[in-house]
Amino acid sequence: MRIGIVCYPTYGGSGVIATELGKALALKGHQVHFITYRVPARLDSFIENVYYHEVNYADYPLFERAPYESALASKIVDVALYENLDLLHVHYAIPHASAAFMAREILKSKKHYLPYITTLHGTDITLVGKDATYAPVVEFSINQSDGVTAVSNSLREDTYKNFNIQKDISVIHNFVDTSRFKKARKEHFKKAIAPNDEKVLIHTSNFRRVKRTEDVIRVFKLIHDKLPSKLLLVGDGPERQPMEQLCRELHICDSVRFLGKQEAIEELLAVSDLFLMPSESESFGLAALEAMACEVPVISSNTGGIPEVNIHGKTGFMSAVGDIKDMSENAIQLLSNMSLYKEFKNNAYAQAQRFDINIILPEYESFYSKVVERHFVITK
Numbered sequence: 348m349r350i351g352i353v354c355y356p357t358y359g360g361s362g363v364i365a366t367e368l369g370k371a372l373a374l375k376g377h378q379v380h381f382i383t384y385r386v387p388a389r390l391d392s393f394i395e396n397v398y399y400h401e402v403n404y405a406d407y408p409l410f411e412r413a414p415y416e417s418a419l420a421s422k423i424v425d426v427a428l429y430e431n432l433d434l435l436h437v438h439y440a441i442p443h444a445s446a447a448f449m450a451r452e453i454l455k456s457k458k459h460y461l462p463y464i465t466t467l468h469g470t471d472i473t474l475v476g477k478d479a480t481y482a483p484v485v486e487f488s489i490n491q492s493d494g495v496t497a498v499s500n501s502l503r504e505d506t507y508k509n510f511n512i513q514k515d516i517s518v519i520h521n522f523v524d525t526s527r528f529k530k531a532r533k534e535h536f537k538k539a540i541a542p543n544d545e546k547v548l549i550h551t552s553n554f555r556r557v558k559r560t561e562d563v564i565r566v567f568k569l570i571h572d573k574l575p576s577k578l579l580l581v582g583d584g585p586e587r588q589p590m591e592q593l594c595r596e597l598h599i600c601d602s603v604r605f606l607g608k609q610e611a612i613e614e615l616l617a618v619s620d621l622f623l624m625p626s627e628s629e630s631f632g633l634a635a636l637e638a639m640a641c642e643v644p645v646i647s648s649n650t651g652g653i654p655e656v657n658i659h660g661k662t663g664f665m666s667a668v669g670d671i672k673d674m675s676e677n678a679i680q681l682l683s684n685m686s687l688y689k690e691f692k693n694n695a696y697a698q699a700q701r702f703d704i705n706i707i708l709p710e711y712e713s714f715y716s717k718v719v720e721r722h723f724v725i726t727k
């Protein structure tokens with residue numbers, strides 16, 4: 348199949364899933380065309396069958412903000428016609444689904460039929476998408492999609508709750524490449540981070556408010572008061588600066604490392620003992636899954652799709668959003684009981700294997716075939 352993929356090329360989970368999916372599809376012989384404004388972060392090496400088409404949006408004196416959505420739709424039309432695409436798969440509804448709709452209608456006028464699939468990832472539904480600023484466009488372009496998927500049962504339910512959706516939404520869970528995300532011995536690295544064998548806690552995110560990074564710091568402070576420990580903070584975003592300030596106020600700067608955006612997250616996970624995810628809302632929690640694949644148990648909130656990934660009392664513990672006392676007590680319990688910790692670590696690994704890319708990829712492929720066949724019948 349010749350597949351166009353539209354996504355955010357940044358470090359966010361939706362971009363990661365879109366890029367890893369495209370790479371895996373290409374390895375299976377599909378021709379994959381990424382259409383984005385920058386090379387996706389995880390598209391870091393040459394792969395046969397993968398093509399990249401940059402969306403240039405012209406800076407014109409009249410524009411205070413260049414109309415990206417129009418530029419994207421135009422680029423989709425161009426790529427679809429000249430690469431003869433069979434299918435377009437857009438990740439994150441805003442503004443990708445409406446650009447896809449516009450492109451499909453333009454292509455129809457040129458007698459080229461291009462079905463589009465929208466994959467809902469989270470904040471496009473639970474946060475920004477349901478805001479009146481975008482809601483009518485999001486609802487319309489989801490309903491117009493030729494196929495819709497959500498990354499968890501919870502997100503599927505939220506979508507039906509927040510919008511008037513007439514379409515079937517299929518759940519295809521997020522996945523992890525377990526050949527890349529796995530436990531590796533990095534003794535030198537571990538020594539540098541925790542020279543006195545301190546416990547290593549880790550949080551990775553884009554430091555937006557929805558991630559509740561303040562809870563990460565406060566949970567860590569409570570753990571640190573009881574156990575020698577270090578905290579690794581990976582990623583960057585609007586909350587980073589206030590969090591640095593908070594660490595100063597709590598006098599824990601010596602034990603907290605802000606590492607910024609990192610490529611090789613698996614190497615950091617390999618030296619970590621516990622992953623912290625206290626999010627306000629989380630449609631799935633891909634970062635937690637990646638940690639679990641590296642045998643790192645998870646201390647998280649119990650919001651959204653997290654319970655579909657982190658099993659309370661088995662692969663980690665969940666607490667109500669904002670309950671930092673409970674989160675820290677759970678972490679201390681786990682880190683102080685080595686036989687319990689070992690059990691959780693093994694369970695986390697086993698649970699992550701259920702979401703291996705080789706299990707989830709065929710679900711996408713069969714969904715693609717269904718959509719293309721149905722579209723073919725309708726347009727014949």
Ligand code: GMT
Binds near residue numbers: 362364468521
């Ligand atoms: O989590 C983020 O802030 C990034 C965001 C995105 O769309 O790039 O992630 C969402 O999609 C991921 C991949 O499907 C999910 O694993 C995350 O749970 C989801 N984030 C939220 O719902 C907050």
